Amino acid sequence: MIVLTPIFQYFKGVENFEFDALYMKILIGIVFVFNIPAICILINYYIQNKDITLEIDTQTDFIKINKKGKTKNYKISDIETSIYNIGIYYKNAIDNNSRWSTIHSDFGYWDLKFVNGDRYYLSNLLVDFLHEKAFVKKTKYRFRLFPYIDKLNKKAGIEFKKIQIQEKTRVEKFVEQYQSKNERQLREILDNKKSYQKEAVEAAELVLKNKNVG
Numbered sequence: 401m402i403v404l405t406p407i408f409q410y411f412k413g414v415e416n417f418e419f420d421a422l423y424m425k426i427l428i429g430i431v432f433v434f435n436i437p438a439i440c441i442l443i444n445y446y447i448q449n450k451d452i453t454l455e456i457d458t459q460t461d462f463i464k465i466n467k468k469g470k471t472k473n474y475k476i477s478d479i480e481t482s483i484y485n486i487g488i489y490y491k492n493a494i495d496n497n498s499r500w501s502t503i504h505s506d507f508g509y510w511d512l513k514f515v516n517g518d519r520y521y522l523s524n525l526l527v528d529f530l531h532e533k534a535f536v537k538k539t540k541y542r543f544r545l546f547p548y549i550d551k552l553n554k555k556a557g558i559e560f561k562k563i564q565i566q567e568k569t570r571v572e573k574f575v576e577q578y579q580s581k582n583e584r585q586l587r588e589i590l591d592n593k594k595s596y597q598k599e600a601v602e603a604a605e606l607v608l609k610n611k612n613v614g
Contacts, residue, residue, distance in 0.1 A: 437546055438504040444548040445509070445523035454526045458535055465520060474514055482536040483511040483557040484529075485550075491543040494560065508547045521549045534560075574603030583611060 455464040456476075463474045486508035489501045510522040510529065529535060540557025574597075578586065581604075589596055589604040596604075 435503060437502070438507070441504055441507045441546065441548050442525075445507070445525050448509075448521055448549045449523050449526055452520070452522065452526065454522055456527065456529075456535060467520075472518065474518075476536060478514050478516070479512065479536050479538075480515045481511070481513045482534070482539040483542055484534065484539055485509050485511060485542045485544060485547050485553075487547055488543040488545050494558075504546065509549050511542075511553075521551060523549065570597075570599040571603050571606070574600045575606055578603055578607045581607070583608065586611075 451468045453466040456462070458476065461476045463476060465472050465474070487502070487505040489499045489505040491497065492499050506524075508524050510520075510524075512522060513519045539560075541560050542553070542555060542557045578589075586604045586608040589601060590608070593601050
């Protein structure tokens with residue numbers, strides 16, 4: 401919109417509007433630079449998949465792939481490995497990190513290998529399957545900053561299971577609190593164990609030991 405609005409006003413003949421060609425060139429250049437990753441991925445997908453069509457019917461356990469005019473029919477149960485290669489932004493669902501979405505985050509491809517050795521690299525431009533429930537139960541995932549089709553990538557995928565973040569134990573919480581205490585304060589806790597919780601005493605011992613080691 402920042403780029404298109406001035407152009408629209410210029411051609412519409414808005415009064416008191418000054419068209420700065422240099423300003424527009426800079427804006428267009430910035431937009432182009434930010435879109436380079438997405439453009440490169442689109443070109444990569446087009447080159448790899450321009451001669452491929454894909455049909456999937458999960459109800460009848462059927463996959464039909466046409467490549468360069470030659471059609472092959474498979475069963476979903478014939479799949480040996482199924483790996484979704486998607487943007488690293490979607491790893492947030494696993495590790496609860498705070499990665500930002502980018503203009504190319506929604507690109508991805510399916511590394512699909514059948515038991516007979518046939519292997520395909522199918523972009524989500526053919527069929528949008530990457531961010532919904534996987535067609536194949538044993539599907540694994542690779543997360544990449546730039547998910548262009550890389551046929552040399554041998555890295556094993558991981559299961560898309562959210563990591564259970566364990567709550568800190570009471571001892572760990574006390575350890576955090578006692579990090580700022582000096583040796584005298586820690587020894588006071590140890591000398592008066594009956595006045596403190598068991599976990600607090602254990603934490604004081606750990607912190608004091610670490611301070612002495614350091």
